[in-house]
Amino acid sequence: xxxxxxxxxxxxxxxxxxxxxxxxxxxxxxxxxxxxxxxxxxxxxxxxxxxxxxxxxxxxxxxxxxxxxxxxxxxxxxxxxxxxxxxxxxxxxxxxxxxxxxxxxxxxxxxxxxxxxxxxxxxxxxxxxxxxxxxxxxxxxxxxxxxxxxxxxxxxxxxxxxxxxxxxxxxxxxxxxxxxxxxxxxxxxxxxxxxxxxxxxxxxxxxxxxxxxxxxxxxxxxxxxxxxxxxxxxxxxxxxxxxxxxxxxxxxxxxxxxxxxxxxxxxxxxxxxxxxxxxxxxxxxxxxxxxxxxxxxxxxxxxxxxxxxxxxxxxxxxxxxxxxxxxxxxxxxxxxxxxxxxxxxxxxxxxxxxxxxxxxxxxxxxxxxxxxxxxxxxxxxxxxxxxxxxxxxxxxxxxxxxxxxxxxxxxxxxxxxxxxxxxxxxxxxxxxxxxxxxxxxxxxxxxxxxxxxxxxxxxxxxxxxxxxxxxxxxxxxxxxxxxxxxxxxxxxxxxxxxxxxxxxxxxxxxxxxxxxxxxxxxxxxxxxxxxxxxx
Numbered sequence: 001x002x003x004x005x006x007x008x009x010x011x012x013x014x015x016x017x018x019x020x021x022x023x024x025x026x027x028x029x030x031x032x033x034x035x036x037x038x039x040x041x042x043x044x045x046x047x048x049x050x051x052x053x054x055x056x057x058x059x060x061x062x063x064x065x066x067x068x069x070x071x072x073x074x075x076x077x078x079x080x081x082x083x084x085x086x087x088x089x090x091x092x093x094x095x096x097x098x099x100x101x102x103x104x105x106x107x108x109x110x111x112x113x114x115x116x117x118x119x120x121x122x123x124x125x126x127x128x129x130x131x132x133x134x135x136x137x138x139x140x141x142x143x144x145x146x147x148x149x150x151x152x153x154x155x156x157x158x159x160x161x162x163x164x165x166x167x168x169x170x171x172x173x174x175x176x177x178x179x180x181x182x183x184x185x186x187x188x189x190x191x192x193x194x195x196x197x198x199x200x201x202x203x204x205x206x207x208x209x210x211x212x213x214x215x216x217x218x219x220x221x222x223x224x225x226x227x228x229x230x231x232x233x234x235x236x237x238x239x240x241x242x243x244x245x246x247x248x249x250x251x252x253x254x255x256x257x258x259x260x261x262x263x264x265x266x267x268x269x270x271x272x273x274x275x276x277x278x279x280x281x282x283x284x285x286x287x288x289x290x291x292x293x294x295x296x297x298x299x300x301x302x303x304x305x306x307x308x309x310x311x312x313x314x315x316x317x318x319x320x321x322x323x324x325x326x327x328x329x330x331x332x333x334x335x336x337x338x339x340x341x342x343x344x345x346x347x348x349x350x351x352x353x354x355x356x357x358x359x360x361x362x363x364x365x366x367x368x369x370x371x372x373x374x375x376x377x378x379x380x381x382x383x384x385x386x387x388x389x390x391x392x393x394x395x396x397x398x399x400x401x402x403x404x405x406x407x408x409x410x411x412x413x414x415x416x417x418x419x420x421x422x423x424x425x426x427x428x429x430x431x432x433x434x435x436x437x438x439x440x441x442x443x444x445x446x447x448x449x450x451x452x453x454x455x456x457x458x459x460x461x462x463x464x465x466x467x468x469x470x471x472x473x474x475x476x477x478x479x480x481x482x483x484x485x486x487x488x489x490x491x492x493x494x495x496x497x498x499x500x501x502x503x504x505x506x507x508x509x510x511x512x513x514x515x516x517x518x519x520x521x522x523x524x525x526x527x528x529x530x531x532x533x534x535x
Contacts, residue, residue, distance in 0.1 A: 040068065040088035045102045045126065047142040050082045052106050052124030060086050060102075062128045067092040070126070084126070084142075092128070096138060099131025101151075103143040145170070148183050154204035157185060158260065160216055160246070162268035165196045167220040173245045174200055175219065181206040184246065198268065200246060213254035216268050217275035219247035247272070251280070274300070277312060283334035284358055287401065288371035288385070288409045289319065294329040296383040297373055303333045305387045311335040313385060331373075332404065333385055335361070361398070365408060368393040372412035386412065 052058075053070055060068035068088035076083055088096065106124040126142075131151050148171045165187060174182035182202040190197050202210060246268065269275040290297070294316070303311035315332040337357040345363070347356050361369070370390045376382040387407075396408040 040090040040093050041096070041138055042071070043068075043086055043088055043096065043138045043140065045084045045086060045140045045142045046076065046081045047084060047104060048081055048144055050084060050104065053084065053104065053126070054123070058123065058125055060088065060092075060126045060128055062092075062130065067128055086126070093136075095128075095130040096136060097131060097134035098137045099134045099151075100137070100140065101129040101131065101143055101147065102140055103127050103129070103146040105146060148185050149201055153201070155182065155202050156204075156207040156210070156260075156262045158200045158202065158210060159263055159265040160198040160200050160268040161190070161265065162196050162198065162218070165198070166218050168198065168218070168246065172220070174202060175245060175247050176206065176209055177249070181209075198246075208259045209250055209255070210248070210260045210264070211250050211254045211257055212260055212264075213280055214248050214250045214260070214266065215275035215278055216246055216248040216266050217272050218268060218270055219245045219272070249275070277302075277309065277336075279311075279334065279336040280338060282354065283311060283336045284354065284361070285314075285332065285334050285404050286371075286398075286407050287330055287332045287404045288407045289321075289328040289330050290371075290373050290409055291326070291328055291411065294331075294373055294383070297329060297331055297385070301331075301333075301382075301384060302376070303335065303385045303387070305335075305340065306389070307386075308339070310339045310387075331385060361407075364389070365396060365398055369407075370396075370410040371407045372410055374412045388412075 050073060053073065055070055055072050058070040059066045060070070066089075068086045070084055070086050072085045074083050074085070075081070103126070104124055105127045127146065129147060129151050168184055168187070170184060170186060172184040173180040174184065182200060185199040185201045187196055187198045189195075200216070267278075269278060297313065297316050299313055299315060301313040301316075302309055303313065311334045313331050313333040317330055319328050319330040320326075321328050335357065337354040340357045340360070342360055345360050348359070351359075368390045369387055370393060372386045372388055373383055374386045376384045390410050393410065398408075399406045
């Protein structure tokens with residue numbers, strides 16, 4: 001039997017089968033290497049609250065680009081904060097410095113509007129805010145609220161001081177002539193709680209609008225002004241109405257100068273009117289003493305020169321006059337020289353506006369200028385300090401009291417003084433009517449009128465008979481005259497006295513009839529006489 005020999009044939013394609021697992025291994029190695037290459041450090045971020053964060057799902061982002069993932073959450077040892085462990089990508093390593101900030105972005109509803117709406121669907125995330133270059137860092141303290149400005153925002157920050165914050169909040173708009181060009185960045189209390197320090201950011205290129213002469217004021221809410229022209233209401237945008245806002249303005253002539261540097265300090269005024277009234281340079285300061293009650297004379301009260309607004313009161317308090325032994329109200333106020341313009345008064349060459357106005361006021365005081373407190377509005381009781389020229393005023397001059405100058409004052413003949421005079425008259429009338437003399441006089445008058453009424457009732461029947469007799473007499477006289485005139489006929493024209501006699505008799509009969517008619521309407525005339533208007 002012949003031997004069977006197997007013949008092996010090589011199949012070359014079996015070798016390619018091993019390429020599949022080799023390729024898979026290569027892909028895994030490539031992905032692993034890429035993952036290792038992209039894998040960054042593990043960082044920790046401490047937050048007060050981490051509502052909405054989920055380990056393994058919540059992302060760390062910057063400008064909607066993922067830079068890391070939250071891996072775990074744990075409480076701090078004192079259980080006051082939450083420690084977030086996040087694995088960052090290698091691309092973020094260079095930006096993990098001591099100036100980097102982290103904040104949780106979640107839906108927020110406030111007076112300024114609604115933010116973080118995109119997280120309603122995608123969920124909350126941690127926003128990374130890279131800062132300026134600094135030392136590397138992996139442990140961070142997260143912000144309680146997202147910052148108003150991004151670190152790369154261009155512009156300048158200015159410091160505003162105010163007695164209180166009012167309606168302002170973080171993110172409140174800063175506007176120039178109605179256009180929003182910045183935001184309130186942050187605010188803190190001043191040492192001792194004496195006010196508020198506000199960081200206001202103005203975006204580029206609008207920071208060049210801020211100069212040392214710039215005035216900032218609180219533009220939130222509704223500005224209600226009651227003046228001689230009536231009630232004026234000025235409303236801002238609805239955003240500023242809800243979340244507050246700041247507005248500012250710069251004089252046109254100041255725009256040509258150098259703008260204010262970063263962190264320059266300004267005062268934040270209560271409203272637009274207060275900002276506009278603030279003096280640009282050092283004002284003239286005076287004091288004046290006023291007699292009587294001066295309720296309503298408070299700091300901020302306007303000072304007017306013949307109706308022109310030139311300053312305001314800075315302080316008001318009581319003082320005792322040792323010579324007259326009485327209390328006076330002493331008001332300290334300033335006059336802004338830039339708001340005083342008087343024609344036909346001499347201006348010395350080489351003197352500035354402040355010195356010129358100071359000399360003008362000294363001359364006017366010698367001519368009769370006096371400080372008076374007058375009522376500005378009867379509706380609100382607002383008062384003003386009015387500098388008025390008083391006729392026949394005695395000669396006076398400005399007295400120096402330390403650094404202040406005391407202006408002579410006089411009483412104002414305003415509505416308040418008229419009311420005081422009327423009150424004095426009423427008091428005198430009250431004293432006059434409170435005695436027994438008036439009661440006795442009224443009692444005597446009542447008795448006299450009672451007797452007069454009784455006499456009128458007694459003579460009334462006789463008056464009616466008298467009136468009837470007078471009417472009969474008048475009718476008889478008229479008939480007689482008619483008869484005589486008919487008898488005489490044409491012969492009456494030949495005589496000169498008879499026609500005149502007939503006319504007089506006719507007038508006499510008419511007078512008798514008129515008397516009878518009057519007594520019929522006014523029988524009391526027999527006792528009281530005929531009234532002047534009936535004569």
